[in-house]
Amino acid sequence: MTSERYNARDAEPRWQRQWDEQAIFVSKNDDSRPKYYVLEMFPYPSGRIHIGHVRNYTLGDVLARFMRAKGFNVLHPMGWDAFGLPAENAAIERKVAPKAWTYDNIAAMKKQLRSIGLSLDWSREFATCDPSYYKHQQKMFLDMLAAGLAEREKRKLNWDPVDMTVLANEQVIDGRGWRSGAVVEQREMSQWVFKITKYSQELLSALDSLDRWPDKVRLMQRNWIGRSEGLLIRFALDQATTPEGESELKIFTTRPDTLFGAKFMAISADHPLAQAAAAKNPALAEFISDIKKIGTAQSIIDTAEKQGFDTGIRAVHPFDPSWKLPVYVANFVLMEYGTGAIFGCPAHDQRDLDFVNKYALGNTPVVCPEGQDPKSFVITDTAYDGDGRMINSRFLDGMTIEQAKDEVAKRLEGEMRGNAPVGERQVNFRLRDWGISRQRYWGCPIPVIHCPKCDVVPVPDDQLPVVLPEDVSFDKPGNALDHHPTWKHVTCPKCGGKAQRETDTMDTFVDSSWYFARFTDPWNATAPTTPGVANRMLPVDQYIGGVEHAILHLLYSRFFTRAMKATGHLALDEPFAGMFTQGMVVHETYQKADGTWVQPAEVKIEVGGNGRRATLLSTGEDVQIGPIEKMSKSKKNTVDPDDIIATYGADVARWFMLSDSPPDRDVIWSDERVQGASRFVQRLWRLVNDAVEVSKTAPATRPASFSDDALLLRKAAHGALDKVTSGVERLHFNVCLAHIREFTNTFSEVLQRAGQPAADLAPDLAWAIREASQILVQLFSPMMPHLAEECWQVLGEKGLVSEANWPQIERDLLIEDSVTLVVQVNGKKRGEVTVATAAQNPEIEAAALALDAVKLALDGKPVRKVIIVPKRIVNVVG
Ligand code: ANZ
Ligand code: ZN
16 A cells, blocks of 8 residues: 655656657647547737636646547647737836747746646647748738728727827727827728628528537627618608708618607718718707717717707608608717618617607607507606507507518508619628727738828738837837838839838737637648648637637637638638637635735635634734635736646646536635645545555456446446546536546445455456556546556556547446336236346246236236337237
8 A cells, every 4th residue: 555645746747748758749630530629719928827727728638638538639739829919018018029028928828838737739839929820811811802801991990199199999998098198089090801791691690500609609699790680761851951962861770660659860970961960050060079079889889878969950751741850960879880870769769768758859659568558558768679569650550560560661662762762671780890900019910011102002922921020119109010210111012112011910819810720730831721631620629718709709710711711721611610618717805904905825714603704814914705706816816826736736726627616607716625626636546556456466357257346346437437428528527527536435435345455355356446447547537637647657557548548338337227118918008117137038027917007907818928128118918
């Protein structure tokens, strides 16, 4: 028996070195085995791995190690999402170059990742800020430009009038520039966009095929794409009230059924009609400039108080020439959606109701809920958007909403004004084209040149990559690329005249929209992908990441994959066959009396009669225990993976992360539970060592029969093997761990009963103990790979457990001890019998004939024949 404790600090680095030296996690593209691609969202090199990363990568690692043992050619790569604003902020605050800062962080984090013992193929590593990566991104941008998938478009940007620079959304704090404090304005500028809207319908429809994605993620994507079916209606404008040159107002509505409840029209501040009206109305012009100040973010608009200004213009109701509706400029109508204009039906739309209640325009309900008396149905503060029948709506009265929508559409489609119909059915999407221009230095340069003569000229292929200059200064606010003295001045590739480089760089979401494809052949120096390889290795079979990326990153990647297909770099549509969103790691918060936060490591927790009490370790003063929240630096409720690994080892951290809750739920960090995991590691170590000791005499060949205890152990081992196998495939890791614990308990009991010196142990039991130890070690090897290697060695196995094949399940051992058969008399069910699985036919027959129901049905007649369908039916023929 070993008295030695398992020493993770010694064992873990040793096994990590072995794995490295033997390059066992390097996957070859010409491997003939079936492929399995596991990918966790790659990290931003902020400088340190946080505990959320540990969870994310452990989940992926268990799956990768398991699939490798199952015989797959597993691709499990890692890289760095390395462009972005924090590197520039570091440059400003600490005077370090963004590049140096980024690569230093990568080096530090890589070391940390290695200490977790992940089965990663580091031979494919890259950072998105490597010119050898972004070169291909620039090439794909140009391909997309040629294919009409990238375009220039006028967009509104945050403009800091003091710093004279564009600001990213996160640089606008409470409507002011982060450095100057000036009130930020919205400015229109030409921006590069990717035409994701060309794929709106396809991106929506294909969600149905992603059956290994969480429903909630698919729903979030559906809502983001936001498909609406409705009607485009051209309202005539009352000429006497309308500025010259304007004659109609086009609106988009999803509720044409409510037309007879209309009380007003509203247009966006950016609508041409608003501009035309404001030209002659200074008060309106002022109102427009006021409401534009709040910006265009949907969240701001949704929460801002509804405001409007009557332009004096009147629109004519499409079904009644004598019915005039006032046209307002309103702050809740967006220029970017539909036509930038609406008709308002306050009884059935909350925003419209808030609006009329403020401006005293009244409301008329036109949909009455079933069972409600139309005469008494009134709307005051809450709009009714439910089902019902049409009322107060002339020829629509009595119809359902659907019937009324259809009737209005039919009538207006059939009515011509000028040479176009008044109404037209239309499908609208909320999804906007993807604006990718960023006025930042630390990003992938957009490879075009602006020439005064030739306009936009693509950078020729042989001049790619357009490399970021390193001699940049961050003394001035704004884009350091733009301030660089020479970089942007070039000659035009077309006419040879003086021209300027584009100084905008790409949104970092572009970098992460195709990295998974690059991993399939990161060595290709001439093209983004090697299509033959990429098409074989993709899609990613299991992608794992945080739900915070459920919308944009996944949607952009789905679009980009299609764009790569359109430009010949790939031949598939969907990049991620399976998607898993993991929960967060959360922890209690601790606060001193003065309100400052303290770290868990500084706190002592005592459990007493009055519950849990916390005191500060250093001074003994009371600390208040606050709510459990996502780990964050600001609340100091973080634990440092380095500390945990140094104290307990990576295997303990991994086991804890996997054991405490289902992977898609939040896990509460608990020191006590971590210590529990640590004790379990020692227990497994002792168990395996003891088992080796007592099973020394085990025969090499499998005994013909097994005693009760040997059979019990074998059943526990194969039962656990079966459950863990199917559990890992479904990522039910916490359930797998529970099965391993249960098996461990049975194993310990059997071992205790066996308790005699090895020489006295029956050979069949020794053999079963030996088998059980092998299975046990393999079962926990994906979760605790270092301990598993150490145990594997103790077992005297050759090679690494990380390279061993997954054990074969003996299905016979899974069979329950008894079976239940249906008993029929002349083909009619009369009852059931339960017999031992091993029972022979005469025994089953006797049990069936002994049933009262069978005797009754036979009614004294002799039994002519008994037919037994094994494990299912006994048919008595009388
Ligand atoms: C009249 C109406 C009556 C409406 C009613 C709703 C309820 P979804 O489903 O998101 O497509 N709308 C249209 N364009 C808009 C814009 N640019 N800014 C703000 N609101 C706009 O929403 C479509 C509905 O949103 C449209 O249907 C329109 O209001 C409004 F009882 O028309 B509705
Ligand atoms: Zn030119």
